[in-house]
Amino acid sequence: MLVRNIVAAIEGMVVNASLDGALDKEVLGLTNHSAQVKPGYVFICRKGSKFDSHELVPEVAKRDPALIVMEKVVPCKVPHVIVPDSRLAEALIAAEFYNHPYKKLLTIGVTGTNGKTTCVHLFHHVLKQLGLKGSMLGTVVYDILGEKPFHADNTTPDAIVTLSAMAKTVQRNGQYFAMEVSSHALAMKRVESIRFDIAGLTNITRDHLDYHQNFEDYVKTKLHIFDLLKDEGIAVISDEYQHLLSKKVRKVVYGISTKSDYKILDMDVEKHKTKFRFSTKFGIFDCEINQPGVHFAYNASLVMAALMEIGYDPKAVVEAVKTFPGVEGRFQYVPEASLLGIEVVVDFAHSPDALEKTLITARKLSSGRVITVFGAGGQADKGKRPLMAEVVCKYSDITIITTDDPRGEDPEEILRQVEKGVIPGCPYLLIPDRAEAIETALTIANRGDMVIVAGRGHEEYQIFSEEKKIPFKDADVIRELIKKVAGKGKDVA
Ligand SMILES: CC(=O)N[C@H]1[C@@H](OP(=O)(O)OP(=O)(O)OC[C@H]2O[C@@H](n3ccc(=O)[nH]c3=O)[C@H](O)[C@@H]2O)O[C@H](CO)[C@@H](O)[C@@H]1O[C@H](C)C(=O)N[C@@H](C)C(=O)N[C@H](CCC(=O)O)C(=O)O
Numbered sequence: 001m002l003v004r005n006i007v008a009a010i011e012g013m014v015v016n017a018s019l020d021g022a023l024d025k026e027v028l029g030l031t032n033h034s035a036q037v038k039p040g041y042v043f044i045c046r047k048g049s050k051f052d053s054h055e056l057v058p059e060v061a062k063r064d065p066a067l068i069v070m071e072k073v074v075p076c077k078v079p080h081v082i083v084p085d086s087r088l089a090e091a092l093i094a095a096e097f098y099n100h101p102y103k104k105l106l107t108i109g110v111t112g113t114n115g116k117t118t119c120v121h122l123f124h125h126v127l128k129q130l131g132l133k134g135s136m137l138g139t140v141v142y143d144i145l146g147e148k149p150f151h152a153d154n155t156t157p158d159a160i161v162t163l164s165a166m167a168k169t170v171q172r173n174g175q176y177f178a179m180e181v182s183s184h185a186l187a188m189k190r191v192e193s194i195r196f197d198i199a200g201l202t203n204i205t206r207d208h209l210d211y212h213q214n215f216e217d218y219v220k221t222k223l224h225i226f227d228l229l230k231d232e233g234i235a236v237i238s239d240e241y242q243h244l245l246s247k248k249v250r251k252v253v254y255g256i257s258t259k260s261d262y263k264i265l266d267m268d269v270e271k272h273k274t275k276f277r278f279s280t281k282f283g284i285f286d287c288e289i290n291q292p293g294v295h296f297a298y299n300a301s302l303v304m305a306a307l308m309e310i311g312y313d314p315k316a317v318v319e320a321v322k323t324f325p326g327v328e329g330r331f332q333y334v335p336e337a338s339l340l341g342i343e344v345v346v347d348f349a350h351s352p353d354a355l356e357k358t359l360i361t362a363r364k365l366s367s368g369r370v371i372t373v374f375g376a377g378g379q380a381d382k383g384k385r386p387l388m389a390e391v392v393c394k395y396s397d398i399t400i401i402t403t404d405d406p407r408g409e410d411p412e413e414i415l416r417q418v419e420k421g422v423i424p425g426c427p428y429l430l431i432p433d434r435a436e437a438i439e440t441a442l443t444i445a446n447r448g449d450m451v452i453v454a455g456r457g458h459e460e461y462q463i464f465s466e467e468k469k470i471p472f473k474d475a476d477v478i479r480e481l482i483k484k485v486a487g488k489g490k491d492v493a
C-alpha cells in the first residue's frame with residue numbers, strides 16, 4: 001500500500017499537508033506508539049489522558065516514517081498531514097491498510113453496561129459449535145484465530161489492533177469476528193470504520209459517568225453502535241431498551257414482553273442453569289444456559305435471536321447454547337465451599353444493576369442468608385459507589401464492604417464513599433483488607449448460607465496503583481481461606 005492510498009482514506013479531513021515526493025512511498029506498517037515506529041511506518045499522534053505524542057514528533061521523524069498524522073502543527077521535515085481528529089483518522093487509515101476485512105467476515109459487536117463478555121463468548125462458542133472458524137475480542141480474552149488466546153488491558157482495542165486481528169482472521173480463512181464494544185471505544189472512535197452484521201445492545205444502566213458527561217451522553221454513545229451497521233445488518237436489542245432506538249434499522253427485539261420478536265417464556269432459575277422457552281417465528285424452543293439468573297437468559301436470548309434472524313438453524317443454535325460452559329468469574333461457584341456447608345460464588349458485578357441481578361439470583365437460590373463482600377474500583381465512576389452499597393444492603397442479610405482495585409485512590413476513602421449508601425439499620429461491616437473480608441464472611445456463614453464475592457470476577461491482580469499490583473484472584477484466595485476456616489474446626493452443623 002502506498003502513502004497516496006492512506007491519504008485518500010482520510011481525504012475529506014486533511015486540513016494541511018506536506019507530502020513532497022512521499023505519495024508513492026510504500027507503507028510498511030501503522031502505529032500510534034512512538035516506540036514501534038520503523039522506516040516506512042505511518043505514525044498517528046494522539047493526545048491521551050497521560051501523554052501527548054505530538055511531543056515525540058521530532059524524535060520519531062529521525063526514524064524515516066512514511067507519514068506522520070497530527071492534530072496540531074509540529075514543525076518537521078518528514079511527510080505529514082494535519083487532521084482535526086487523529087483517532088478518527090486512525091480508524092479510517094487502519095480500515096484502508098488492512099483492506100476493509102470486516103466486509104469478508106460475519107461481524108458481531110455487542111455493547112451494553114453489563115453482559116457484553118457473556119454474549120460475545122456465547123457467540124464465539126455457538127458459531128464454533130456450528131462448524132465456523134473465527135475470532136473474539138473482549139475483557140477476559142482476545143482469541144484471534146490461529147493464535148494463542150491472551151488477555152489484554154482493553155475490552156475493545158484501538159482500531160489498528162482490531163482491524164489487524166480482523167485481517168488475520170480473513171487470511172486464516174475465518175468466517176466471523178465477535179467483539180465487545182465498550183462505550184469508551186465508541187467515544188474514542190476505535191470501531192468507527194468497522195461495519196457490523198450484528199450489533200447487540202444488552203442494557204444501559206448506571207456506570208462510567210466519570211468518563212461520560214452524563215447519563216444521556218452515555219446512552220447516546222452506546223446507541224452509536226447502530227450507526228455502524230452494514231446495509232443488511234441487524235440491531236438486536238432487549239425489550240426494555242428498544243424504545244431508545246429510533247433510527248431506521250432492521251430491529252430485532254428480544255425479552256419477556258409482548259413487544260419482543262423473540263420472547264422468553266416460563267423462566268426457571270436453577271442452581272447451575274436457567275431454563276426457559278423461547279418463542280420465535282420459527283417455533284417455540286426449550287432452551288437452557290448453564291448460568292443461573294434472569295440476566296443470563298437475556299444474554300442467551302440476544303445471541304439466539306441474532307443468529308436465528310440471520311439464518312442459522314434455530315434448533316442447532318439452541319442446542320449449541322446448552323453446551324456453553326459459561327465465563328470465568330460470572331456466577332462462578334467455588335465447589336470447595338461444601339467443606340463448610342455453604343455456597344460461595346464469585347461474580348464480576350461492579351455496577352448497581354449487575355449487583356442487583358446477581359443478588360436477586362442469590363436470594364432465589366440460597367436456602368439460608370445472603371452475605372455479600374464487595375467494594376468499588378478506583379479511577380472510575382464515583383457516583384455509583386453509594387448506589388452499589390444501597391443495592392447490596394437491599395438484597396443481603398449481611399453486607400461486607402471491602403477494597404476492590406483502588407488504582408491510585410485512597411482505599412479507605414473509597415470505602416467511606418461506598419458506606420454512604422448503606423441503608424440505615426442494615427447489618428454491615430467495613431473490612432478494608434479483601435482477604436480478611438472474605439475470611440470474615442466464610443467464618444460467619446452458617447450451613448445453607450450463600451456468600452457472594454463481587455466485583456473482580458476473573459481478575460488476577462488487585463491494582464492498588466500503577467506500581468503496586470498484587471496477585472489476587474478471588475476464586476483462588478477463597479479456596480485457600482475455605483481450607484483455613486475449615487482447619488480451625490468451624491462447626492458447620
Ligand atoms: C483513558 C484511556 O482510555 N486510555 C487508553 C488510551 O491511552 P491514552 O491515549 O490515554 O494513552 P497515553 O498514555 O496518554 O498516550 C497518548 C498517546 O501517546 C502515545 N505514546 C505514549 C507514550 C510514548 O512513549 N509514546 C507514545 O507514542 C500512546 O500510544 C497514545 O497514542 O489508549 C491506550 C491504547 O489504545 C489504551 O490502552 C488506554 O486504555 C486504558 C488502559 C484504559 O484504562 N482505558 C479504559 C478507560 C477503557 O478504555 N476501558 C474500556 C472498557 C470499560 C468497561 O467496559 O469496563 C475498554 O474498552 O477497555
Ligand SMILES: Nc1ncnc2c1ncn2[C@@H]1O[C@H](COP(=O)(O)OP(=O)(O)OP(=O)(O)O)[C@@H](O)[C@H]1O
Pocket residue numbers: 112113114115116117118119139155180202203295296298299329330331347348349350353354355357358457
Ligand atoms: N444482561 C445482564 N444484565 C445485568 N447484569 C448482567 C447481565 N449479564 C451479566 N451481568 C452482570 O454483569 C457482570 C459482568 O458481566 P459481563 O462480564 O458479561 O459484562 P460486561 O458488559 O462485559 O462487563 P464489563 O464491561 O465490566 O467487562 C456479571 O458478572 C453479572 O453480575
